[in-house]
Amino acid sequence: MATTAAGKSGDGSKEFAELEAEIKALRAELEKLARQAQSTGEHGYGTARKAAALGAEQLRLHGEAKFEELRASARDIEEQVLSHVREKPVTSLAIAAGVGFLFALIARR
Numbered sequence: 001m002a003t004t005a006a007g008k009s010g011d012g013s014k015e016f017a018e019l020e021a022e023i024k025a026l027r028a029e030l031e032k033l034a035r036q037a038q039s040t041g042e043h044g045y046g047t048a049r050k051a052a053a054l055g056a057e058q059l060r061l062h063g064e065a066k067f068e069e070l071r072a073s074a075r076d077i078e079e080q081v082l083s084h085v086r087e088k089p090v091t092s093l094a095i096a097a098g099v100g101f102l103f104a105l106i107a108r109r
Contacts (some may be wrong), residue, residue, distance in 0.1 A: 085092040
């Protein structure tokens with residue numbers, strides 16, 4: 001029976017050593033996974049930031065293009081009004097007086 005007890009205690013320390021080795025391997029794997037997750041997170045953040053910057057730049061360019069279209073449209077309208085006033089100054093003056101009168105009525109209420 002002495003050999004059986006010694007055999008069991010020898011097997012127990014062998015199992016303990018195997019468990020310690022497995023725990024060390026698992027810790028190493030967890031550290032590796034943590035580094036990968038951190039790297040992936042940083043990569044994802046960088047990618048999202050680049051995409052947001054690109055989207056903002058596209059919106060800015062689109063806004064500038066629309067602003068220029070509006071500016072050109074306003075210039076065209078201004079030229080049409082000036083042309084009309086030069087062609088028919090009395091009619092333009094009467095229209096301006098009528099619009100002013102309507103604004104005055106609206107403002108009184």
